[in-house]
Amino acid sequence: MDESGPSGRPEQDDASSHRAVRIQDVAKLADVSTATVSRALATPERVSPEARARVFEAIAKTGYVPNPAARSLRSQKTHMVLVVLPDLSNTFFSKILRGIEERLFEAGYGMIISDLDGTPEKEAHFAAFIAAGRVDGAILLNGHLFGQTRMGGGATDRTGIPLVALCEAIPSADIPQIEIDNRGAASRMTQHLASLGHRSIAYVSGPESNILERERFLGYQDGLKAAGLPFDPGLVLPGDYTIEAGVAAGQNLAARSTRPSAVFCTSDEMAIGLIRTLLSAGLRVPGDISVAGFDDIEFAAVAEPALTTIHQPRRELGQAAASVLIDLLQGRPSPKRIRLDTDLVLRDSVAPPQNMLKAPAKTTRTRAMKPT
């Protein structure tokens, strides 16, 4: 059975040919068929212990690694997951990504990242990516499906891969959502500010169309209402979660003759930019104006003054999303929605208004109320 092989491949087993080891090589060495090798890897319990041992020995000896392209061509599985996010360079996402990567790695999946910086062109590209079957599933952090930018001739393609929405819920889509209770958290922060005595609480928003923004804005209004404060549109400043937006909002406030005594920024970046600008304008924080953030990014704790904010369990969010997706991929049942708890983190950038004494506050955390 060694007549130089049925396909006529000459026997050259020295190092000269750098051809990758194939399953056939392993099979020959272990004196079994390729099918048995394949089974030894996929379903070891269906192979006799002796054959299995020989196969593994041969694999170790040859350093065989299955060719993923061939495997994926045949099995229609890529063991890859696409993560779509609006801005890779944003601090907020990096820790989430890490959580995702951890979990995917454990389950043997690779992570492909797509940063679609607003460009619909890229969006279409990644829709095609999914359609081409390059990934088994996707985690969407961008708040919408690819639906809008429909491809070509309305062909529905095989978009039937599992999807999970992370952070930004996708209302229209019937896919699992992993998120925090944005509305509740925003309400809670607003009420916290009110409880300290603030009567005039400004709000620096996210991008208008953003779902997070809409939730948080509702929460802000809820909080005002709960505290018996009126809603004043003049206290709503536009933003987009960036430091620059915070700076702009700060300039806006600094230029005013009468100012709110507290500002609730819907991102830590904006809060930091805003504080910075207020300080430069000669105002004191929290002496003259209290400032609260959202997210609890790394720098919130070391900002000057340290930022009072809402803590989001970013890593856990990423892990949860990955877990749900993996469940879906492997046909296990999975929850349709997961809401992780947030914490209200009390630091130094918020204090009672005006001339009340500023205690040297230490960081305190208060577990958020579970949403009902």
Added chain:
Amino acid sequence: MDESGPSGRPEQDDASSHRAVRIQDVAKLADVSTATVSRALATPERVSPEARARVFEAIAKTGYVPNPAARSLRSQKTHMVLVVLPDLSNTFFSKILRGIEERLFEAGYGMIISDLDGTPEKEAHFAAFIAAGRVDGAILLNGHLFGQTRMGGGATDRTGIPLVALCEAIPSADIPQIEIDNRGAASRMTQHLASLGHRSIAYVSGPESNILERERFLGYQDGLKAAGLPFDPGLVLPGDYTIEAGVAAGQNLAARSTRPSAVFCTSDEMAIGLIRTLLSAGLRVPGDISVAGFDDIEFAAVAEPALTTIHQPRRELGQAAASVLIDLLQGRPSPKRIRLDTDLVLRDSVAPPQNMLKAPAKTTRTRAMKPT
């Protein structure tokens, strides 16, 4: 020629079967062979305009997307690039990643990210990843090859894919390096501090074994020497680029009876943590101690006081690395080493020592000297 197909596949063209469109479907519709379709996509100029038009029309009509697994199985190309980095959640990397992603995207490559958080286990896994041919090339931000943790039985595998080292040069490896002049930049910052009159300049290091650290430490010593200052080991504080390390260094300094008048931190994170700690301890920055950073991360500009630091063109670094890798992948010649310029960014955290007047400094940038 329509006797239900040579493979006996029944003709069912309604939406019920969600079978993906194959090249054969396109070929049939365009009335050409699969080879022509393939060529129309890969080398349009080798197909007659008429056939080409029919092919593209058919592609549009069917919504055909080539199956990457099949393509990659045959052509041994994956159009994927692996990016290996030590810590995905680190701010410093995110903008670099974005630069990489941009360029890769333009060239039609996907990006797979691997965050090996120190675990050699993961490292081995990704070595196998490369060996399996899942990617065409890799960009390494982690400062070493996978060589150390050798796989299995010493099989050399096909590790012959193009690699590029980014930021952290890999001395032993003969692969292109994209970096900044760390030594020169550190020297420059040290001299800047000295030129303001500081005679006692502390240094907060990175991880000892880190190549960046070694370069920067040499630069620090260069700078001292150039300024005619003695090197004092007691002024070298251990760090690891994290905020916490900065805090620790700050506590160390705050506890001392005699302190340096300036501190050069080799990362902005450490500088921010350190400043924060000094301020809490009642010291003034830069009044009592000047603090300089390295990297110019987003928050450096809005720290309080705004951080004097070394600006690294992070996005450009990422783009450059991706460009070089793409050149390599496509067989084009490419430079063996690229050094991008850094800027010395002068802000408010550094001032002349002691009682000299603190001008309301504005941000100023000075282009670094080109390395010779």
Added chain:
DNA sequence: TGCTTCCATGTAAACGATTACATGGGCACT
């Protein structure tokens, strides 16, 4: 002992592209 069942294994047909090689027609040149 003869029949059924099951388990371990082998054989070979997909999976869906790319591409070497063959082919035939048109054009240019002598």
Added chain:
DNA sequence: AGTGCCCATGTAATCGTTTACATGGAAGCA
């Protein structure tokens, strides 16, 4: 008009797995 060349295209082998189906032997049961 004959020869040669090139261009557009088709045919079919190939990439390396997985897996449906076939097979043969051992074991269990009556």
